[in-house]
Each structure stands twice: as C-alpha cells, then as structure tokens.
Amino acid sequence: MQIYTEYINYSTSNNKNSFNSYKNRLTRLIRWAKNIHFEKLFFEAEGSPKKTWTIITECLNKIKSQVLPESMNVSDKSTVTGKQKVAEESSLIALE
Numbered sequence: 001m002q003i004y005t006e007y008i009n010y011s012t013s014n015n016k017n018s019f020n021s022y023k024n025r026l027t028r029l030i031r032w033a034k035n036i037h038f039e040k041l042f043f044e045a046e047g048s049p050k051k052t053w054t055i056i057t058e059c060l061n062k063i064k065s066q067v068l069p070e071s072m073n074v075s076d077k078s079t080v081t082g083k084q085k086v087a088e089e090s091s092l093i094a095l096e
Contacts, residue, residue: 007019045051
C-alpha cells in the first residue's frame, strides 16, 4: 500500500518501476497459489466425476446461492418473520 501511495503522490519513473515490479510479483504469487490450490483439489477428487464437476462449477462461480430474508417489513408497519411467512407475503405483494 505504501508503494502505491508513493507512486500516486510522487509520480517518478523510479516509483512507477517499483510499484509495477511489486504488482507483477504479487500477481505471479497469487496465480501460483491458485494453481497449487486447484491442483490439490483435483488430485483429491481424482476418480470422482461428481467431485470434479463440483470443483469446476465452484471455480467458475456458477454456484447459485439462495439467501432468503428472515424478516420483512409490510406496508402496515408490521414485521413478518419466518421464511415461510416471508415467502407468502412476498407472493401476495407480487400479485397486487
């Protein structure tokens, strides 16, 4: 962070080279760590197509999360709690 601040505040060629060098080194390190991580996951899932495809979908961020609200404020200033009641109230509002 300090290298970036110096680069922004004092834009000299030396600061730019230092920042780019650090940024490139960090990028390579992150890529290397990701490769090692996924190699380990695929090695552990060897022989199991289901586990392999689970890893692939996780890598591609294709997992759909279903985060449902626990409560909901209704128009008459009351609060509905519980996922089932929230779902029912939402469907009533959608039908209006």
